[in-house]
Amino acid sequence: MRNAPVIEAKDLNLTFETNDGPVHALKGVTLTIDKGDFVSFIGPSGCGKTTFLRVVAALEHPTAGSITVNGMSPDDARRRRAYGYVFQAAGLYPWRSIRDNIRLPLEIMGFPKSEQDTQIDRVLDLVDLRGFGKKFPWQLSGGMQQRASIARALAFDANLLLMDEPFGALDEIVRDHLNEQLLHLWGSTDKTIGFVTHSIPEAVYLSTKIVVMSPRPGRITDVIESTLPRERPLDIRDTPEFLEIAHRVREGLRAGHAYDDE
Numbered sequence: 001m002r003n004a005p006v007i008e009a010k011d012l013n014l015t016f017e018t019n020d021g022p023v024h025a026l027k028g029v030t031l032t033i034d035k036g037d038f039v040s041f042i043g044p045s046g047c048g049k050t051t052f053l054r055v056v057a058a059l060e061h062p063t064a065g066s067i068t069v070n071g072m073s074p075d076d077a078r079r080r081r082a083y084g085y086v087f088q089a090a091g092l093y094p095w096r097s098i099r100d101n102i103r104l105p106l107e108i109m110g111f112p113k114s115e116q117d118t119q120i121d122r123v124l125d126l127v128d129l130r131g132f133g134k135k136f137p138w139q140l141s142g143g144m145q146q147r148a149s150i151a152r153a154l155a156f157d158a159n160l161l162l163m164d165e166p167f168g169a170l171d172e173i174v175r176d177h178l179n180e181q182l183l184h185l186w187g188s189t190d191k192t193i194g195f196v197t198h199s200i201p202e203a204v205y206l207s208t209k210i211v212v213m214s215p216r217p218g219r220i221t222d223v224i225e226s227t228l229p230r231e232r233p234l235d236i237r238d239t240p241e242f243l244e245i246a247h248r249v250r251e252g253l254r255a256g257h258a259y260d261d262e
């Protein structure tokens, strides 16, 4: 039997009422994300990428339509710690060491101290930061800080990782390296990942599924199932298959803009 989807959204709408009138952040969003999928959301500013992740995380609530996370409401999933969330800025507390930053959600959840330490060691290994636990955030490079923030999101071993442009502020070489590491991490666990990006190559390199969105109202214009193998060396980006998918993403983004002009 097929497993229940990790995320199932049906005809989701979310309208923010603002002083300047209603903002249709999401309109008619229907999407299924299965266990083990790596799904990227790509589209111009304001197309609702962050809003969709926030709905999954129960930080916003839809105005209409339905959504389940692990087969339950986002609020229930949140109470059961269904996901880890990685923000664009690493958001580490400067007065806490890397270990103690990662410890924070575990403390809040009431894990016993010995288990906290076991989990911290496990995730520091996963993001390749073993040996840096005692450092403070300002002693680490931007890329390392971002890895520490991924470790924090992984600490309680949720099956779903929501990542909102985690590498947007990093230079290209560091970003390439983190993309490789993230793929490796995803490949070595059974996690499902929802990943927001503005970069076509990043979306194509990482994803099993690419969701192309467009603004006003925020909606999905294309969903592309990747034909690339799960094992992806960086130079896969020069292959015809890769370029073909990138082309389709670009076309989807263009079509969204054309709609915008009407």
Ligand SMILES: Nc1ncnc2c1ncn2[C@@H]1O[C@H](COP(=O)(O)OP(=O)(O)OP(=O)(O)O)[C@@H](O)[C@H]1O
Pocket: 016, 017, 018, 023, 024, 025, 043, 044, 045, 046, 047, 048, 049, 050, 051, 052, 218
């Ligand atoms: N709390 C809010 N109140 C009012 N409007 C909001 C709120 N949050 C988001 N919006 C609006 O909803 C729309 C979608 O925003 P969202 O942040 O989801 O877009 P995005 O695709 O993630 O953009 P970016 O790439 O710039 O992060 C935008 O027009 C935004 O201004």
